[in-house]
Every structure is written in structure tokens, then in C-alpha cells.
Amino acid sequence: MRGCGRAYPTRILACLQEIRSFESTGVGHGGKLRLMLYSSHRLVSRAGWRWPHFRPDELACRCGGRGCRGAYWHDADFLDALEALRAEMGRPLRINSGHRCAIWNAVVGGVPNSQHRRIAVDIAFGKHDRRAMVDAAERLGFTGIGIARSFLHLDRRETPARWTYPGTEDLS
Numbered sequence: 001m002r003g004c005g006r007a008y009p010t011r012i013l014a015c016l017q018e019i020r021s022f023e024s025t026g027v028g029h030g031g032k033l034r035l036m037l038y039s040s041h042r043l044v045s046r047a048g049w050r051w052p053h054f055r056p057d058e059l060a061c062r063c064g065g066r067g068c069r070g071a072y073w074h075d076a077d078f079l080d081a082l083e084a085l086r087a088e089m090g091r092p093l094r095i096n097s098g099h100r101c102a103i104w105n106a107v108v109g110g111v112p113n114s115q116h117r118r119i120a121v122d123i124a125f126g127k128h129d130r131r132a133m134v135d136a137a138e139r140l141g142f143t144g145i146g147i148a149r150s151f152l153h154l155d156r157r158e159t160p161a162r163w164t165y166p167g168t169e170d171l172s
């Protein structure tokens with residue numbers, strides 16, 4: 001679809017029209033778009049899914065029906081980077097938070113223009129080496145990197161940013 005191959009923010013603005021059209025029709029262009037908002041992760045076709053270590057429900061909104069039906073923001077480039085990070089780390093990545101609908105984003109205290117309103121992930125550090133995960137994420141094209149004590153926030157924003165959450169030691 002026209003517009004979807006362009007860099008931010010044009011890509012987002014162009015695709016919002018398609019997203020609106022998608023929401024009104026409930027039809028997903030055959031799953032061929034690289035960027036698309038699904039009203040529910042259950043609508044994502046398994047046929048075109050090529051990221052073996054992740055599922056749409058892991059990346060979908062977890063408001064439990066308060067604001068949406070498990071909305072899912074599909075971004076193939078984001079998934080490619082996430083899958084590459086999984087390969088690099090060699091063990092499962094547990095997603096604490098992915099896409100958030102407006103209601104859920106407010107409930108969990110996200111800023112109104114949070115990258116989670118599109119797609120961002122908070123990955124539990126668990127037993128992973130924190131510095132190794134941060135370094136790999138940066139190398140693999142994540143540009144928004146937020147380091148917390150127990151999780152790593154990752155997104156692919158236009159202007160790179162890196163921060164530590166309060167109470168977290170700086171790894172850099």
C-alpha cells in the first residue's frame with residue numbers, strides 16, 4: 001500500500017487512513033501490509049506469520065476488554081528486529097507489555113504519546129545479561145531504549161533516545 005514503505009512519520013500518517021479503513025471493514029488487505037492496526041490479535045492470519053518466537057497475542061493490548069478487544073499493532077520491521085534480538089540472546093524473551101489502547105495506556109500510567117500506542121515492548125530481563133541485551137537491541141536497530149531494573153523498553157522511534165527509569169543504575 002502506498003505510504004507504508006516510507007520513514008516515520010510519513011509512514012504512520014499515511015497508514016492511519018488504511019488503519020481507519022481496516023477498522024471499518026474488518027478486512028486486513030490479505031495480511032500483506034507491513035504496518036497495520038488490528039482491532040484484535042485474533043484477526044491476524046497465521047498464514048503470513050514469519051516470526052517463530054513471537055505471537056500476536058504477546059504483543060497485543062492487555063487491557064482485558066476495558067478499552068479494546070486485544071488490539072494489535074503489526075509492524076513487520078519491528079518484528080524482524082525483535083526476532084533478531086531473540087536469536088542473538090539465544091533464549092526466550094518474555095514480553096511484559098506491547099501495544100496499548102488509549103484506555104490501557106492511561107491505566108498503566110503511560111505518557112499520552114507513548115510508543116506503546118503503536119508498538120513498543122517491555123521485555124523482562126529475567127536471567128538475561130542486561131548489558132548484552134541492551135547492546136544487542138541498539139545494534140539491531142531499536143532506537144528507543146529504556147532501561148529499568150527488571151525490564152528493557154524497546155521501540156523504533158524516529159529520533160533515538162536512551163534513558164534509565166528511576167531507581168535503575170545506568171549501564172552505559
Ligand SMILES: [Zn+2]
Pocket residue numbers: 061062063064065066067068069070071100101102103104
Ligand atoms: Zn486495550
